[in-house]
Amino acid sequence: MPENKKAEMATAYDSSSVEGKWSQYWEENGFFHEEVNKDKPAFSIVMPPPNVTGALHLGHAMDSTIQDILTRFKRMQGFNTLWVPGTDHAGIATQAKVEGQLAKEGTNRHELGREKFLERVWEWKTQYGGRITQQLRRLGSSCDWERERFTMDEGCSRAVREAFVDLYDKGLIYRGNYIVNWCPHCHTTISDIEVEHNDRDGNLYHLRYPVKHSNESLIVATTRPETMLGDTAVAVHPEDERYQHLIGKTLILPLMNREIPIIADEYVDREFGTGAVKITPAHDPNDFEIGLRHKLPQVIVLDKQAKMNENAGKFQGLDRFEARKAIVEELKTSGVLVKIDAHAHAVGECYRCSTIIEPLVSKQWFVKMEPLAEPAIDVVRDGRLEFVPDRFDKIYLGWMENIRDWCISRQLWWGHRIPVWYCGKCGAEICSKEDPSSCPACGSDQLKQDPDVLDTWFSSGLWPFSTLGWPEKTPELEQFYPTSVLVTGRDIIFFWVARMIFMAMEFKREVPFRKVMIHGLVLDAQGRKMSKSLGNGVDPIEVIEQYGADTLRFMLITGNTPGNDLRFHPERLEATRNFSNKIWNASRYVLLNLEDYQEGPRGELALADRWILTRYAATIENVTKALDNFDLGEAGRLLYEFIWNEFCDWYIELTKPRLYNKENGAARHTAQSVLFEVLEGTLRLLHPFMPFLTEEIWQNFPVQGKSLMIQPWPELPACNDAAAERNMTLLMDAIKAIRNIRAEMKVSPGQKVEIIMLAPDENQRAVLENGKADILKLAGGASVELFESLPEKPSQSASAVLEGVEIYLPLKGLMDLDKEVARIEKEIALAVQDQKTLETKLNNPGFTNKAPAAVVAKERERLEGLLARKAALEERLSELKQV
Template sequence: MTASIPELPTQYDPKTTEAKWQEAWSIHQVFQADNSKDGETYCIVIPPPNVTGTLHMGHAFGDCLMDVLIRYHRMCGHNTLCLPGTDHASIAVHTILDKQLKAEGLTRQDIGREKFLEKAWQWKQESGGQIVNQMKRIGLSADWSRERFTLDEGLSKAVKTAFIKLYEAGLIYRGNYLVNWCPASLSAVSDVEVESKEVDGHLWHFRYPLSDNSGHVEVATTRPETMLGDTGVAVNPNDERYKNLLGKTITLPIVGREIPIFADELVDPEFGTGCVKVTPAHDPNDFEMGNRHQLPFINIMNKDGTLNENAGIFAGQDRFVARKNVIKKLEEDGFLIKTENYSHAVPYSDRGKVPVEPLLSTQWFVKMEPLAKKALKCLDENNSPNFVPQRWKKVYRDWLVKLKDWCISRQLWWGHQIPAWYVISETNGEITDNTPFIVANSEVEALEKAKQEYGDNIKLEQDPDVLDTWFSSGLWPFSTLGWPENTEDLKTYYPTSTLVTGFDIIFFWVARMTMMAGYFTDEMPFKDVYIHGLVRDENGKKMSKTANNGIDPLILIDEYGTDALRYTLIRDVAGAGQDISLQYDRKTDQSESVEASRNFANKLWNAARFVMMHLKGETPQSLGTPEIDKLELCDRWILSRFHQTVQQTRKQIEAYGLGEAAKGLYEFIWGDFCDWYIELVKTRLWQETPSRDVARQTLAYILDGTLKLLHPFMPHITEEIW
């Protein structure tokens, strides 16, 4: 008895079909992983998008690539897990909420920490829900029962455990150092959150008079306002021009402070006059020289970018207003020599979008060298992780070699509050750099420890700062699987198989995951790192929320269907790591390239309709496989081309050549199968002959196999036809 196959509708309706199958997949939990299942595993833990609104096309691109890989390996019979989740994104969410409060004439200090966190959680519920909906609409075949959030209870436990273990091992410390300070977000930011921008500025030359009235030295600077915090003038020890000045002092203009002239190898004799002003509290190089030569550290800057009381008559002025006024005062007093146009790199806060200020601040740091050593050893001895394409291996390695200690504290409220409690006496409630502290899992545990060391008459106050978002993200590949507990998920799926990510976060995230995993699990967190390019807008610019040039993938999905968008994004991957430009008309919300992919879907639909009409209700299984000696030439040709395509597709997917695999399938389906083979066998299908039976068997066999090949790329239409 043959199975009864209903006829396909005359037109393919992606909206109805895609909604139908997404609901069916969800109801039947077909993507739920089974950690008790035997066999080879394949696991992807998705890069968690920030809960900062909705996803743009760049996120959709990454989701599509991951889904091709996970569906392919699932179809190969592997025990697969695609684990989804979102990131709390401290600074980004603060920026959004601070803007909302500003519109109401308020600040977060006005409403307090508790109310602010209520707003943040409310925002997370709204934004996180939108993001999950978008990922489901793109067809991501994730196990939503295992969805994680970087502030959920399990991940919070992992973060505390990691912090305490690193602290007890002497790898986390608290100290007063120069950090990158963002006056916009009022928080420290790490080196990798700083973007260097080339700007057209000026180089000002000033006269600093020698204290003995024997002349002056000429210094040049791009930040004149910092001269108010100068505590020295440095020259290169090999610079013959200034050897007679070593040991003398100058009297600092405006301020009147007497400061020494000294020699240091760090000075570039080619920059400016070869004689540089030294402001240890406001420049990384000057900070090093200040420590070496035991100079005073004078901070002239408030955290909001205004000048403090150490700036004298300029106190209270914004740093850029003060710059103009300092120049004006130096000119009036006869100390300005000249002003030159000067193009130079200025560090900007990636989140705050303002120039960062090097600022002395007491912060928490992680010692990076011991963590980097483990990651470097895995890379050099075992090529672990394996980078695709290989050129990113050197970029990753170079960064591990030269990295500095990581400032992990942020002056924010939304995030993992640092698990350290300061021991405050009953009479003095002020926290200083010297206030003792206890690192613990909870306040109860901290109080027990503190009483043992300091007696009963104490009270505690938790450090108000939160951890850098990348600290919790660095634990993501194993914390999401249950670490620090040795869960079945962790035993089955860790280390994960493939990390799919953009090259722009190799430093932010990839390296931090490898270092954390190396330390806490003694192995790299993933076997392969597949580095894809960026989706750029019609002007070639990277799509981002902050640049407001992203395209909501749902717009194109609603217009053309999910499978059409998926296929477009994957097909346009020219090679691993290469960027793609999406054709898109913002005025009409139309895309020629996505429309072409919709036409491809329609072509497949019509071909399937034709084939199924001639199967007369039978299935490929009931028809059976055609006997070789009965095949005609065109049958042999299409079967040969099909098996070549199978081999090529498998080979290309396993080598991360997803774009080439997609293009190869298009050429086979549209060209070989639809335009040639179907046309060649049409006359055979109308005659009651053995030749017709062979043609029907071949058509059924090819359609059956083609749907399997195309399914990872276009899952909805292939599921519907299947």
């Protein structure tokens, strides 16, 4: 038992004094770490590595909470458990951070040189890179921090080299000119899925291109007139009757006086614009594909700073948007511009900096995706890898079946440098796992390494097996691979999940994980994504400091179903904190009543004992099943209902007479024994969800063991008493019915009431007879009378009807009936007056036809609510007049 176990719990739960203590205790005692144990079944998870530049946000918090719940659950079930933590080097973001520092110092990376710049980046990583992992610790994440990885550590770097060279040698990595997404601000390519498409207001410019040796012209429509300087054709649909006679003829490109052909291609949408499309292969991905089909030249008119280059004639040097204005003015002057229409359309933006992307033809490194995609598609189709929920199968397969070659080179200095060297003497291209010292073709030492680095997602794609030691055959790789489940958000299925799957199938010939559990995003209360621009973000650390980590964790996983987005409502934090306080207070009460408790044989179980043990068994079974099915929200709901509604509100109250009656030692001991068993086991069930609270409570209980987190998962108790459930339900329903009557009739809580029950069924009558003491105590009864039959209804009484049982409460003397009748009649009169006013308003066409629909709907809703309230008042008045 730890030395810090206490004899008595504090009067109130203080999360701030508990969380740091137990985090340190768990980690120092190595409870998160397990060596390979072949005698146990394995359970493993790899953490989606957050960016080393990042700070914890609610998405991270949800993702890590889900992983931690599953890991703690499996650890308690006796699995050989491994949760691998780590961070991603985040090439673009990290380089931008350091370049920002350098700018403040009045220098830049080019002045420093590559080697010195990378030294600065590593310094930055050492100083700031551990922030998010420390924040994850505060959340309670029970990762094996001894096995923490980084995508640029020695092991991961070796895996990257191994994978690149292997793919290169197989001809699956190639270098060539291709159109890419270029960010003029970040100065690097980004992949298709890193481009965010947002609607923007723009214009559609209609331009007149003259046909050579003809009086005819062809009008094209474009949103980007600045790219017309790079046009190498105009395309029409081959079946468009308007342009059949022009196919194969030549146009004169305005402003440039260059001859370009009119071609036919089925890509053209005849309904858009004029049905004639300018083709700029060097600056549009669709035009690039058309250009390849028709062997068109690629004229590049924009440079990597998004400025017009030497091929743009007199517009050279202008920024792309400045050039647009200047070109449009000249088109107006020369009579080429026919008209301008307002046109909203989707514009691609860099996911990092929101700069508008510029498609450019550039020499880059690519991975051939078609041969890699096929096995990655098969494993989902044949069920070797399952998405949870399974609706994400279609999303994954739809992308994989239409995947394009993956551009893996980035024009950065921070990252895994491409392991390719070029010989300055003979021009040989050398791809090697080790840095070569000389050219294998000619022996020259004039070697220069490719300056680019790999896309961050290349190293992340190897994460499930590189973190376990691949390419070495380690014991961890043998025991924990494939990993059991990947937990991740729906927004990175393409960024990361798909790449891990095809990388795993290529290098391990096996899926990287058996299941992929997809969760939704955390949105604000209005259903919007959280962002700095909207100012609606929530800092999880601030939430933890105010409410505690357990409150945040439980709130994030309850009230939601797998795969669906979660709306963040601050009031749910208050409700969850109340739940924590309820557990604390109940546990403290139980502990105070266990001071003289000694383990030993139980006496006869009361109805309440048999009922709570049966409900406890059902809770164990259903929570376990929900966790096995990754339905964490349902598991949390089941625990909440059991703890609050059944254990705290009912069972604890039902045990008080026995606990307080020390003269009947056997009955008291039995109540203590059941209280202890159920509460201690429930703390185990709740521990994966609320680790800090449950550990603090458990350490105060008379138990052996170093920590709750390494205790076994609860086993089903032998008690499974359906009759006890049925009988206890009857007793509780009777008590609730009496409470409801008292509340509706405004009977003072301190006033005792006579209770008359009609129960023709002998078994029901016996249950109620045996439960008289509980009814008197919990329903505020002065007396309870039970009858098999009643010749007439008790006079001046309120009633309730259960299944097979009628309950009557004589109310004479408990309230001033005349005053209550007068008050309700006054409320009804006011309701009738309001009803007439609203009906007159809604029957007036001048209001219903002219007022906004939302206003009219709101008034109708008010009327419906008013009518419902009036009906309830009239029903209550009728009951009172019968009393």
